[in-house]
Amino acid sequence: MKWSALRGFNPWVIVFVGMALFHLWRGSIEDILVFGIAALVILTQVFGFTTFGFKSQPQFGIVPIAVVVIASGLVMFFTERHGSWNWFVILAYIPIGILLLFHTDAKSQLVPTRQVLRSRWIWAIWALGFALVELVAYLGSKVYDDLETFPTISVLLDPIIDTPFGRAVFVVFWLVSGVYLFGVKRR
Amino acid sequence: MNWPLAIISSYVIFILIGLALGAVGRLRPDKLAPLGELVENIMQHRITRIALFMVWWWLGWHFMVGVTVR
Numbered sequence: 001m002k003w004s005a006l007r008g009f010n011p012w013v014i015v016f017v018g019m020a021l022f023h024l025w026r027g028s029i030e031d032i033l034v035f036g037i038a039a040l041v042i043l044t045q046v047f048g049f050t051t052f053g054f055k056s057q058p059q060f061g062i063v064p065i066a067v068v069v070i071a072s073g074l075v076m077f078f079t080e081r082h083g084s085w086n087w088f089v090i091l092a093y094i095p096i097g098i099l100l101l102f103h104t105d106a107k108s109q110l111v112p113t114r115q116v117l118r119s120r121w122i123w124a125i126w127a128l129g130f131a132l133v134e135l136v137a138y139l140g141s142k143v144y145d146d147l148e149t150f151p152t153i154s155v156l157l158d159p160i161i162d163t164p165f166g167r168a169v170f171v172v173f174w175l176v177s178g179v180y181l182f183g184v185k186r187r
Numbered sequence: 188m189n190w191p192l193a194i195i196s197s198y199v200i201f202i203l204i205g206l207a208l209g210a211v212g213r214l215r216p217d218k219l220a221p222l223g224e225l226v227e228n229i230m231q232h233r234i235t236r237i238a239l240f241m242v243w244w245w246l247g248w249h250f251m252v253g254v255t256v257r
Binding site for chain 2: 010012013015016028030031034035038041042045046053076081082086087090093094097101102103104105106109110112113115116118119120122123126129130133136137140147148149150151153154155156157158161170171174177178180181182
């Protein structure tokens with residue numbers, strides 16, 4: 001066990017272990033599974049149990065990426081929401097994610113500039129603030145059993161995504177952000 | 188206290204702050220790193236890659252497959 005890994009402690013560990021425990025308290029089986037498994041995978045990384053992986057990120061051309069993204073988008077838009085086709089598409093992204101992200105970290109890494117460090121902190125505080133508002137709404141909705149007075153993001157977005165326009169916007173946003181984060185060069 | 192107004196306004200304010208931060212990164216990269224540079228930097232670490240992927244994947248699952256509202 002490499003305890004020295006704790007020296008460069010990654011805050012995502014706390015986020016995921018915390019989320020897994022939170023969903024355990026909520027009693028949401030599927031969210032416990034998703035965040036619990038993710039927390040375990042992340043912990044195996046922290047303690048150095050799984051250091052294997054591709055030497056670098058596999059590169060794909062724009063055509064195969066576009067085919068996968070457009071096909072997914074069409075299925076997610078035209079088939080029943082919460083239906084088996086959406087289930088199939090979303091699950092198919094797990095092996096794709098493993099393929100794209102499970103490469104080992106480069107030996108020499110970019111040293112973050114002052115601007116990057118500042119940006120990291122500001123975005124982390126922003127995310128924390130956003131999560132705090134969501135938490136207040138969630139706790140309020142549970143304590144008073146009132147989703148209208150304490151609307152969470154899910155409550156607000158659910159009826160919007162049920163409309164064709166809302167669903168199109170969500171699907172495009174989800175797929176484009178996925179390509180931006182995991183699939184292609186960003187600069 | 189008008190809770191719905193306070194909560195929804197807070198969401199909107201945070202979204203606007205996010206857009207403003209993105210714009211500052213693009214317009215003043217000497218002050219704040221653009222989002223692309225930030226993502227490039229943090230994605231060097233496998234833990235962060237896994238974490239970001241799971242957050243992204245869960246959003247798709249939560250809104251398109253799983254139970255969105257209980």
